[in-house]
Amino acid sequence: MRMRPTLSWTPAEDLPPGSTDLEPVADALSTGGVLVLSGAGISTESGIPDYRGVGGSLSRHTPMTYQDFTADARARRRYWARSHLGWRTFGRARPNAGHRAVAAFARHGLLSGVITQNVDGLHQAAGSEGVVELHGSLDRVVCLSCGAFSPRRELARRLEEANAGFEPVAAGINPDGDADLTDEQVGDFRVVPCTVCGGILKPDVVFFGEAVPPKRVEHCRELVREAASLLVLGSSLTVMSGLRFVRQADRADKPVLIVNLDPTRGDRHAATRVALPLGTALTAVADRLGIPGQQPDP
Numbered sequence: 001m002r003m004r005p006t007l008s009w010t011p012a013e014d015l016p017p018g019s020t021d022l023e024p025v026a027d028a029l030s031t032g033g034v035l036v037l038s039g040a041g042i043s044t045e046s047g048i049p050d051y052r053g054v055g056g057s058l059s060r061h062t063p064m065t066y067q068d069f070t071a072d073a074r075a076r077r078r079y080w081a082r083s084h085l086g087w088r089t090f091g092r093a094r095p096n097a098g099h100r101a102v103a104a105f106a107r108h109g110l111l112s113g114v115i116t117q118n119v120d121g122l123h124q125a126a127g128s129e130g131v132v133e134l135h136g137s138l139d140r141v142v143c144l145s146c147g148a149f150s151p152r153r154e155l156a157r158r159l160e161e162a163n164a165g166f167e168p169v170a171a172g173i174n175p176d177g178d179a180d181l182t183d184e185q186v187g188d189f190r191v192v193p194c195t196v197c198g199g200i201l202k203p204d205v206v207f208f209g210e211a212v213p214p215k216r217v218e219h220c221r222e223l224v225r226e227a228a229s230l231l232v233l234g235s236s237l238t239v240m241s242g243l244r245f246v247r248q249a250d251r252a253d254k255p256v257l258i259v260n261l262d263p264t265r266g267d268r269h270a271a272t273r274v275a276l277p278l279g280t281a282l283t284a285v286a287d288r289l290g291i292p293g294q295q296p297d298p
Helices: 023-031 040-046 066-071 073-092 097-107 152-162 214-226 240-251 278-288
Strands: 034-038 111-116 136-143 149-151 201-205 229-233 256-259 272-274
Touching: 023 229, 023 256, 023 272, 023 278, 034 097, 034 214, 034 240, 040 097, 040 278, 066 073, 073 136, 073 152, 097 111, 097 278, 111 214, 136 152, 149 152, 214 240, 229 240, 240 256, 256 278
Parallel strands: 034 111, 034 229, 229 256, 256 272
Antiparallel strands: 136 149, 136 201
């Protein structure tokens, strides 16, 4: 029997309530060496929903798993039809106040690094450099046969040509760039192969049920070892890919601070969880630290 990946988490213990006190976050940043670990919650204010918050996409949508994608041609057609449509929405998304605040903290020398679980590229668009994309990026495509990489915009052009007139209206867009379409809307959408070997193309992202590349995990572990503290922004920490770094920091007696509206799987490892919207919270922290506010993109 195929095991399904962990998509939800229910607390098995009473967790401390969230706080609205931003002082611990400001104090940690003021001393520097803060490693940021961000999740889908930081991008909700850019119009990209999260997975598990109020109205999160998991309430209506089961993400594609690596096992289904590789084993079922129909699943791949459904995925690429939905992702092709969702990609257009992702391309229009712009960094919000939370992304801009993280970039500002880095420019002022307060961060030791940024790890993101997101695949939307919004940290980089806001000006953050050296971001570790834990789950990859929708900007790239990889062939599962020959390993060749190519830009997503090139694939988008090929899919446009192969599916002239494909203009369904999606019910919603998900954090993985997957649009909500019915099977009827997917229809006979045509998937295109690798231009190098004719193999199966996959976005260069880690699907549910797929392992993060070991070298990337070790790089992140090294960042945790070098950091003075860990600041989690907008992640429920439900899946082990992010939770492991929270546990590592806790074992090393490094302060863990979480800013997330809802309880997280890492709360018992944290010194505090601030239950405020990311944009509001991080802008307020920047103000406390005397860091000039960042203007939205024109």
